[in-house]
Amino acid sequence: MNWKGLFTPGANMSPEEARAFIKTHSRDAYQILDVRQPREYEQGHLAGALLIPVKEVTTRLAELDRSKPLLVYCHSGMRSKAACQLLLAEGFREVYNMSGGIVAWQGEKVGGGELQGLEFFMDRDYPDVVQMTCAMEEGLRQLYLGLVNRVTLEDSKQLLARLASLEEGHKAMLVALVKPEDVSGSEEATIVEGGLDQQQIMAHFASRFKNMADILQLGVMLEAQALDLYTRLARKSEVGKSRDLFNLLAKEEAIHLNYLTAELDKLLAS
Numbered sequence: 049m050n051w052k053g054l055f056t057p058g059a060n061m062s063p064e065e066a067r068a069f070i071k072t073h074s075r076d077a078y079q080i081l082d083v084r085q086p087r088e089y090e091q092g093h094l095a096g097a098l099l100i101p102v103k104e105v106t107t108r109l110a111e112l113d114r115s116k117p118l119l120v121y122c123h124s125g126m127r128s129k130a131a132c133q134l135l136l137a138e139g140f141r142e143v144y145n146m147s148g149g150i151v152a153w154q155g156e157k158v159g160g161g162e163l164q165g166l167e168f169f170m171d172r173d174y175p176d177v178v179q180m181t182c183a184m185e186e187g188l189r190q191l192y193l194g195l196v197n198r199v200t201l202e203d204s205k206q207l208l209a210r211l212a213s214l215e216e217g218h219k220a221m222l223v224a225l226v227k228p229e230d231v232s233g234s235e236e237a238t239i240v241e242g243g244l245d246q247q248q249i250m251a252h253f254a255s256r257f258k259n260m261a262d263i264l265q266l267g268v269m270l271e272a273q274a275l276d277l278y279t280r281l282a283r284k285s286e287v288g289k290s291r292d293l294f295n296l297l298a299k300e301e302a303i304h305l306n307y308l309t310a311e312l313d314k315l316l317a318s
Contacts, residue, residue, distance in 0.1 A: 075275070102122070125148050165273075182223065192211045192215065274301045
């Protein structure tokens with residue numbers, strides 16, 4: 049190790065700059081590294097973040113892609129600064145410390161550990177993976193349609209219908225990847241994107257839906273959970289069709305997430 053590198057100052061990104069960077073870059077063009085402890089990660093992390101506690105960074109370098117920019121964060125910015133210095137000393141070129149850490153982050157966060165939701169997909173044949181993904185897309189489509197009756201403005205109803213149609217389009221894309229007979233449209237989908245239970249979501253959030261902003265915030269949360277799940281699946285899958293599928297889905301969820309956050313920002317600003 050180049051010990052002098054430990055004293056080389058790395059670049060900082062404010063949470064606002066980090067959020068803008070994430071919005072303007074393709075999901076596979078960079079990496080997000082969380083250097084906190086597993087319990088902290090479970091309580092809330094950035095979508096798609098890889099967990100490597102700071103004390104393990106130098107022993108798990110093989111899990112990081114040196115060719116991609118690396119955004120590093122912790123609770124308040126101290127551990128991530130140390131991790132950035134370690135990475136720079138190991139020859140990583142483009143490393144950014146998110147100043148202020150996750151406590152200063154004003155964007156969406158997702159909960160759960162590194163294995164949450166993976167049980168729906170791991171050790172399945174490719175058609176079964178596509179089938180499960182279609183079921184999750186259908187679950188979210190039904191959820192959006194079920195929320196139409198909870199809003200009164202016509203613009204809000206149209207937006208929810210548009211969100212439902214995006215999920216329908218996602219399903220059509222997935223079916224095109226395999227033989228149509230291998231994917232049956234589920235009329236009773238109970239799991240939505242991210243591996244969350246549809247009925248539990250409605251039971252938990254129903255009393256909180258007071259306006260369209262509340263519904264959009266739920267949508268942002270669900271799309272962020274889906275992005276996180278597919279990113280973790282892509283990392284854990286062997287090279288092949290399944291990994292390519294999960295990378296594709298992560299890109300699509302990032303697009304959906306940007307769309308929803310833009311709609312929410314527009315609504316809150318009006």
